[in-house]
Amino acid sequence: MKRIDIYCPITITFDGEQKAKLLPMASLPLLSDETPKPLVGIARLAAQGEFLQPGHDIEFFTLPVRSLLNRCDVPRMPFAWTINPYRGCEFACKYCYSRYTHEFMELRQGVDFERKIYVKQHAAWMLRRDLKRVKPGEEIAIGTATDPYQPAERRYGVTRTILEELARHHGHDLGIVTKSNLVLRDIDVLREISRHNQLFVNLTITTLNTDLARILEPRAPRPTCAWKPCAS
Numbered sequence: 001m002k003r004i005d006i007y008c009p010i011t012i013t014f015d016g017e018q019k020a021k022l023l024p025m026a027s028l029p030l031l032s033d034e035t036p037k038p039l040v041g042i043a044r045l046a047a048q049g050e051f052l053q054p055g056h057d058i059e060f061f062t063l064p065v066r067s068l069l070n071r072c073d074v075p076r077m078p079f080a081w082t083i084n085p086y087r088g089c090e091f092a093c094k095y096c097y098s099r100y101t102h103e104f105m106e107l108r109q110g111v112d113f114e115r116k117i118y119v120k121q122h123a124a125w126m127l128r129r130d131l132k133r134v135k136p137g138e139e140i141a142i143g144t145a146t147d148p149y150q151p152a153e154r155r156y157g158v159t160r161t162i163l164e165e166l167a168r169h170h171g172h173d174l175g176i177v178t179k180s181n182l183v184l185r186d187i188d189v190l191r192e193i194s195r196h197n198q199l200f201v202n203l204t205i206t207t208l209n210t211d212l213a214r215i216l217e218p219r220a221p222r223p224t225c226a227w228k229p230c231a232s
């Protein structure tokens, strides 16, 4: 980055004689005159997203992705594929390792992950097409970089449409990870899926201390709510 020195004219007096002098002010940075690089990949798709509506300090956008299934080649992970119905997560856990995923969309403020939620479009259609790529025995994990039952799901129902599509297929190994009791809403379709597929629903309960939970997971359901699906 270039810098430029700016001089400030002042008037000083010696024995009644006035003289002008230039004193240097702080150096200021100049904006780069380089042309911004064009956005590519997911950043370009995110920039094309349409504003849906604001929520409680939250903004929602469409995200026209090309595929819903993402390959996971990390050997220590027990699943081969992931599905994340949304990008970003309103639950805003302080320890969330997924915040970096917003940087791929050139959104580099840490809070963007919890305040700008992207809603994937045409999820069921893409899943129907992509499921042909899954080999027998390969597990699909739903909700590895977002919570599929965060508040946006009440409005947009992307997770529900994904589950309804999965209920039409047989022989898959599926896992869902969530902190929300909203999963109870879909008990009917989860039962239908489990008739012909192997299905695990994993509930994350970090702590039973409500005060600590409010600090660590400010907008996630209270621990007492998270227990409800366990009793069903």
Ligand code: SF4
Residues within 6 Å of the ligand: 089, 090, 091, 092, 093, 095, 096, 097, 098, 144, 145, 146, 147, 179, 220
């Ligand atoms: S619920 Fe999961 S994805 Fe959402 S902020 Fe918390 S850790 Fe991240």
